[in-house]
Amino acid sequence: MTAPTRPLHPVRPVRPRHRRFDLRRTALFFVLLALLVVLGGVLARTAAAAAERRPAWAVTLLLLGTAGALACHRGRRRWSARRLVRRTADALEEAAERAAGALEETPAAAPAHAAALAEAAVPAEAAVPVPTAGVAPAEETLVLETACDPGVTDYAALEPDEFEQAIADLCARDGCADVEVVGGAGDLGADVTAVAPNGHRLVVQCKRYGEGNKVGSQDLQRFGGTCFTVHEADIAVLVTTGDFTAPAVEYARQCGIVCVDAEMLRAWHSGTGPCPWELPVED
Numbered sequence: 001m002t003a004p005t006r007p008l009h010p011v012r013p014v015r016p017r018h019r020r021f022d023l024r025r026t027a028l029f030f031v032l033l034a035l036l037v038v039l040g041g042v043l044a045r046t047a048a049a050a051a052e053r054r055p056a057w058a059v060t061l062l063l064l065g066t067a068g069a070l071a072c073h074r075g076r077r078r079w080s081a082r083r084l085v086r087r088t089a090d091a092l093e094e095a096a097e098r099a100a101g102a103l104e105e106t107p108a109a110a111p112a113h114a115a116a117l118a119e120a121a122v123p124a125e126a127a128v129p130v131p132t133a134g135v136a137p138a139e140e141t142l143v144l145e146t147a148c149d150p151g152v153t154d155y156a157a158l159e160p161d162e163f164e165q166a167i168a169d170l171c172a173r174d175g176c177a178d179v180e181v182v183g184g185a186g187d188l189g190a191d192v193t194a195v196a197p198n199g200h201r202l203v204v205q206c207k208r209y210g211e212g213n214k215v216g217s218q219d220l221q222r223f224g225g226t227c228f229t230v231h232e233a234d235i236a237v238l239v240t241t242g243d244f245t246a247p248a249v250e251y252a253r254q255c256g257i258v259c260v261d262a263e264m265l266r267a268w269h270s271g272t273g274p275c276p277w278e279l280p281v282e283d
Helices: 024-053 055-075 082-128 139-144 160-173 217-224 246-257 261-268
Strands: 177-179 192-195 200-209 235-240 257-260
Touching: 024 055, 024 082, 082 200, 160 177, 160 192, 217 235, 217 246, 217 257, 235 261, 246 257, 257 261
Parallel strands: 200 235, 235 257
Antiparallel strands: 177 192, 192 200
């Protein structure tokens, strides 16, 4: 009678434990390990956020994943955290070795790639526009800046401070210098100050009124009491998005204040009408 013999398990080859130290490979190994840790953190954070928003779904998915993991590992060897860590480290080390080999081959191709990039950059530099013949670059830029449109289509829809800025932009567009928005608390009636192209000091008050709301004589009287004596205006202008009452127009004519209503403002904006400093007082 022969005694039964146990089947012999195949002997696995023993990997060498000690390898020659390579600084590049070690650095790449830790870089890949850091990326793996960061990716794990991002996935964990995403999963936590999803669980906070949908807790019922998160519990269901967790139960399904646990059941699937148990079904996949049933009948196999018991899961070992040490084995998983070792396999992960081996995979990262192998990836580091491949990356190190690729870096050793890359410097040979780098000069050719840099030359190709330099050749490709030449047409872009050659595409710089040439200034128009007979026009100096500075003059051409000045024409473009003075011909620009402030971009406002409906002045009545602006907020009061936006309306003041839009009027200042119109003054700067049409050649005024030292344009400044001074409106606010304690402005004493002056919202925009500038120097007109003819050298006169320009003081503008802006009234952003709604449709049907007219500027009355009291508004003109308050502005007329400060525009010349306090602000030393050579030309005083009151611009509104509405209209003026007859007494207001009469007071402005007597005091020498230029009144610009909504229609005149649209003409000034589109360039089909004169600028306020070009208007006679009686208009």
